[in-house]
Amino acid sequence: MRGRQHVLIGTTATVATGIGIVSSGSSIVNVMPIVIGGVIGSYIPDIDSHKSKAAQMFNKILSISIVVLAILYSLGITLDLEKLSSFFNSDNPKTIAVLMFAVLTILGKLSPHRMFTHKWFGTMLFCYSVYLMGNIYFTIGFVTGYILHIVADTMTKNGKYLKFFQFKLPCRNSKNKFDISW
Numbered sequence: 001m002r003g004r005q006h007v008l009i010g011t012t013a014t015v016a017t018g019i020g021i022v023s024s025g026s027s028i029v030n031v032m033p034i035v036i037g038g039v040i041g042s043y044i045p046d047i048d049s050h051k052s053k054a055a056q057m058f059n060k061i062l063s064i065s066i067v068v069l070a071i072l073y074s075l076g077i078t079l080d081l082e083k084l085s086s087f088f089n090s091d092n093p094k095t096i097a098v099l100m101f102a103v104l105t106i107l108g109k110l111s112p113h114r115m116f117t118h119k120w121f122g123t124m125l126f127c128y129s130v131y132l133m134g135n136i137y138f139t140i141g142f143v144t145g146y147i148l149h150i151v152a153d154t155m156t157k158n159g160k161y162l163k164f165f166q167f168k169l170p171c172r173n174s175k176n177k178f179d180i181s182w
């Protein structure tokens with residue numbers, strides 16, 4: 001399934017979720033982080049796709065931007081606190097979360113297609129790092145988009161080989177051998 005289709009499913013679902021949340025009394029301002037989370041969450045699992053030239057290029061640009069943004073964000077926080085030691089301070093879970101997300105993106109990018117990012121372990125780590133960033137609406141959108149991506153993949157022609165519940169570390173292929181591709 002193409003990235004565009006995944007993003008379409010994720011966006012539709014999160015817009016619907018957003019409408020549900022607003023109609024249950026929450027502010028309309030909260031719809032935005034849900035939808036942005038949904039778009040990112042529905043695309044991220046396929047950061048490992050190396051199929052088309054366009055996908056390769058887009059994934060490279062996306063992963064590099066996430067890493068650069070994460071570094072800038074972390075440096076911003078470090079400069080604010082004027083202490084380099086705060087960089088890895090566990091009192092600062094948001095910085096850790098953003099760095100964790102960036103590291104996961106790199107690992108996902110290096111992993112073979114439909115392995116690490118498409119298994120329960122990678123899914124949990126990605127969703128947990130987003131949860132640690134601290135915005136509940138963004139988290140709801142991201143988790144919804146991510147899970148819908150996996151569900152949509154299992155419905156494709158090769159979906160029966162997806163094996164979501166298999167344990168898979170980053171950079172491992174279907175035979176559990178070390179395998180990297182960039």
Ligand SMILES: [Zn+2]
Pocket residue numbers: 045046118149153
């Ligand atoms: Zn996929």
